[in-house]
Amino acid sequence: GESVGLHLPTLSVQEGDNSIINCAYSNSASDYFIWYKQESGKGPQFIIDIRSNMDKRQGQRVTVLLNKTVKHLSLQIAATQPGDSAVYFCAETPSGGKLIFGQGTELSVKP
C-alpha cells in the first residue's frame, strides 16, 4: 500500500517545549499538503495545510514548513501541551488526486 510501516515513530517532549514532527513525502507532483492529528478512538482532525507555492505557513501554535527540494514537510508545535498528545499524520495530494497519508508519528507530552 502507499502508507507503510507497522511501528510508529515516537516523539516524547516535555510540556512547554516546542515539538517538531517530520515527514518525507513521496510524489514530486504533489501540490497540496495537510497535517492531521488523530487521538485514540477518533478520526483524523485537520490541523494545517500548505500549498506547494509556499514554503511556510503559520497557524495558532503550529507552523508547517515545506521543502520541495528534498520532499520534506515538518510540523512545529509551540509550547506543547498534554492535549497535543496524539498521532500526527502528514498527507499529500498529487494534483487534485487522492489524499495519500504518511506513516504517522506518535507525540507523547510529559507533564
Next chain:
Amino acid sequence: DAGVTQSPTHLIKTRGQQVTLRCSPKSGHDTVSWYQQALGQGPQFIFQYYEEEERQRGNFPDRFSGHQFPNYSSELNVNALLLGDSALYLCASSGKAGWNEKLFFGSGTQLSVL
C-alpha cells in the same frame, strides 16, 4: 453544526459475510471519501463519491463498493469479508472548495472480522 457522522461505531462479522457502513457528511459538504486504517498505519484511500458517482478509486478489490445518495450521505459495502479487512473505516467529507482539501473525518467504524 453536526460534523461527519458514521454508523455503527463497532461491528463484528465472520469471514465470508457482507457488511454495510454508513456515513453522513458535514453540513454543506457534497463529496464523501472512504478510507481504511489498519492498526498502526495511516489511512488508505478506498474511493470517493461526488454527485452520486464514484469519482476516484484506490487499490482496493471489487469486493469494496459504495453508493452516494441524493442527500450526499454514503454507504460502504464490503462483500466476502476476509480477516485482513479488520480495520477502522473512516469516512471524510469535503465541499466544493476542492475534492481533497480540508477533509473532515468522522470517528470511524471499527470492523472486526473473525
